[in-house]
Amino acid sequence: MGHNNMRDSGDDIHLYMPMSIVAEALGSELHTDDIDKLVAIRNLFAFLMGQVLVGTWKRPSLFSIFLEIAELLRYYDFTNYDGSTFGEIPDASFVCYLTDLHLSDVRSSREKTIEAIILGEQMKSWNLFNEGFVHGVGKWDDLVQLAHPSFSMINNTTQRRMEKASRDLSTRLKAVQARIDDFDFPSLFAGIAASSTLGKTIDFKAWKASFASMRKHTLALYKAQYGSWPPKAKSKKNEFEGSGLNRLLLREVYQDFSDVYDMLVDRTILTTRTADMLSLNEVLSTDPQMNALLKLLSEFDRSSPPVLPPIPFDLPLLPDLSTTRREFEGLPVKKQAKERNKKLKDDEINMALMQSYNRESIKVTPFVESFMAFERSLAHGKSMQDILDLRVGQWIFLYVVLQSLPLLVVDAPGLEWTQGVEYFLCEVPRGAPPWVSEDAHRKLDYYRVPDGSIVGLPPDLVEYGVEGIYCRSHCWQAADRWMGQEGIAQGNANMFSQTNPFQARKPLPQGFLDGADVDSSRPPSAYLSSGPGSRASSPDRQSPRSSVAYGLELLPLPRDVVLGGLQNGSRVSLAPDPTKSFDNILGTVGASPRKKK
Numbered sequence: 001m002g003h004n005n006m007r008d009s010g011d012d013i014h015l016y017m018p019m020s021i022v023a024e025a026l027g028s029e030l031h032t033d034d035i036d037k038l039v040a041i042r043n044l045f046a047f048l049m050g051q052v053l054v055g056t057w058k059r060p061s062l063f064s065i066f067l068e069i070a071e072l073l074r075y076y077d078f079t080n081y082d083g084s085t086f087g088e089i090p091d092a093s094f095v096c097y098l099t100d101l102h103l104s105d106v107r108s109s110r111e112k113t114i115e116a117i118i119l120g121e122q123m124k125s126w127n128l129f130n131e132g133f134v135h136g137v138g139k140w141d142d143l144v145q146l147a148h149p150s151f152s153m154i155n156n157t158t159q160r161r162m163e164k165a166s167r168d169l170s171t172r173l174k175a176v177q178a179r180i181d182d183f184d185f186p187s188l189f190a191g192i193a194a195s196s197t198l199g200k201t202i203d204f205k206a207w208k209a210s211f212a213s214m215r216k217h218t219l220a221l222y223k224a225q226y227g228s229w230p231p232k233a234k235s236k237k238n239e240f241e242g243s244g245l246n247r248l249l250l251r252e253v254y255q256d257f258s259d260v261y262d263m264l265v266d267r268t269i270l271t272t273r274t275a276d277m278l279s280l281n282e283v284l285s286t287d288p289q290m291n292a293l294l295k296l297l298s299e300f301d302r303s304s305p306p307v308l309p310p311i312p313f314d315l316p317l318l319p320d321l322s323t324t325r326r327e328f329e330g331l332p333v334k335k336q337a338k339e340r341n342k343k344l345k346d347d348e349i350n351m352a353l354m355q356s357y358n359r360e361s362i363k364v365t366p367f368v369e370s371f372m373a374f375e376r377s378l379a380h381g382k383s384m385q386d387i388l389d390l391r392v393g394q395w396i397f398l399y400v401v402l403q404s405l406p407l408l409v410v411d412a413p414g415l416e417w418t419q420g421v422e423y424f425l426c427e428v429p430r431g432a433p434p435w436v437s438e439d440a441h442r443k444l445d446y447y448r449v450p451d452g453s454i455v456g457l458p459p460d461l462v463e464y465g466v467e468g469i470y471c472r473s474h475c476w477q478a479a480d481r482w483m484g485q486e487g488i489a490q491g492n493a494n495m496f497s498q499t500n501p502f503q504a505r506k507p508l509p510q511g512f513l514d515g516a517d518v519d520s521s522r523p524p525s526a527y528l529s530s531g532p533g534s535r536a537s538s539p540d541r542q543s544p545r546s547s548v549a550y551g552l553e554l555l556p557l558p559r560d561v562v563l564g565g566l567q568n569g570s571r572v573s574l575a576p577d578p579t580k581s582f583d584n585i586l587g588t589v590g591a592s593p594r595k596k597k
Contacts, residue, residue, distance in 0.1 A: 062103065081435065111146070119371075181229075185300070250409050275310070413463070
């Protein structure tokens with residue numbers, strides 16, 4: 001009450017800050033160290049109020065000033081409830097300084113990158129730490145070669161994580177180089193496409209020939225555009241600083257292929273595929289050709305680690321004579337087959353191809369225009385069946401390129417400064433920030449899986465795992481937009497919205513937490529048990545399932561809540577296994593334990 005009266009009266013408030021001053025002890029004028037201490041206290045209050053900061057001879061840079069402010073914040077015990085920040089006011093104030101002073105723009109300076117990581121740690125700023133870490137991993141070798149004195153100030157755990165992330169990035173880049181340097185996928189047609197039995201009904205040779213022609217066309221186009229492929233540094237036809245594949249180049253390639261994908265994809269059929277291994281006799285489509293195509297795409301997704309989640313909409317629109325001849329659908333089946341094998345005139349070919357595009361998504365770009373011209377040149381003098389085989393081969397090429405790139409071209413979330421950056425920005429800081437203890441950070445998000453069971457998973461595994469990265473890529477983001485559009489089964493759209501873990505959390509059904517108690521002394525994993533049922537034993541494998549969100553529904557639970565009312569049984573294993581996909585993980589949830597013999 002007294003504090004409020006004092007504020008309302010306008011009287012001055014005097015705050016005593018105990019500190020040792022050399023001049024007081026010696027009875028002399030202010031010493032240089034005294035001035036530094038007084039300016040430091042002055043800067044602390046200026047920082048909290050968002051005012052101008054002052055430098056001294058001892059601390060002339062923003063980096064040194066903020067390090068001193070961080071030291072004072074720790075000394076005076078500024079903190080939030082769990083120690084993850086210095087509190088709401090210091091955190092909000094530092095965000096303003098980051099914005100106004102562009103402290104997180106480290107694109108052109110190795111020294112600023114090192115300083116951003118250090119300041120992020122010392123100021124407990126996740127935004128700055130994340131920006132510095134991701135950029136630092138992208139140019140890790142350059143940071144190490146710089147041998148800057150401040151490098152040793154980076155937390156040892158952070159250094160080890162950055163070094164590990166750099167090795168992981170190198171592994172990803174080598175895998176992409178093996179495919180995209182020459183757009184070569186040597187084992188693609190060595191599986192189901194080599195089947196002598198299916199080869200009698202499916203013209204895999206025609207698909208392979210179309211694939212090869214699309215590859216040849218793409219290489220020729222990019223060589224003409226960039227001077228060579230992969231591009232060489234500082235060529236007359238490009239402005240890249242380094243030779244070979246880089247972030248800007250691969251993002252341009254990914255955008256080109258995404259544009260053609262948007263134009264050709266069938267948005268009415270949501271995939272029924274999962275990352276599980278397919279059985280030999282499993283049927284993915286009632287159309288034999290599409291069934292063979294989907295199995296071939298599944299083989300590619302599983303051909304090398306990591307296992308890739310299938311694209312949500314993974315089938316192309318196909319040209320058909322029914323779009324150019326009104327009477328075609330009324331013909332007998334044998335007559336239709338005969339007509340499909342007759343050579344077509346160019347006018348009808350052009351009409352059929354145009355009807356097989358999502359015309360509202362056609363972009364006027366050099367790559368799209370060249371593809372449309374290329375497709376027509378190949379279709380000249382061909383029958384509709386030949387054109388169908390051409391489209392399938394082109395689609396396969398499109399699919400494998402799109403699936404090969406997200407691990408490199410999808411930037412880490414939360415970055416502010418990415419424009420013009422050639423090095424890759426895809427490696428995120430894993431685990432607890434260095435200023436937060438692992439025990440305090442070791443929390444789980446809870447998800448409901450399709451069989452009704454509940455599973456606890458580390459947020460890092462969901463958001464930054466392979467499936468999480470692909471969920472942020474173009475094909476998944478586009479699928480999210482298309483879900484509610486006309487032509488898609490409402491059940492599929494509902495399934496997506498309910499299982500997408502990146503959408504807003506929904507309120508739980510009334511009574512869900514009946515019997516639940518809060519006990520902060522025990523981790524959530526101590527109470528997590530599997531519910532009834534098993535995904536692996538689900539009889540309806542053919543029901544449409546959104547591969548976008550891999551069957552997880554994020555539950556709005558505090559991370560220290562005891563989940564009551566669940567069936568007793570074996571507890572869910574919460575230790576992440578990097579060799580497993582989400583389909584493998586979810587397949588074990590709720591599975592009944594084997595009886596002992």
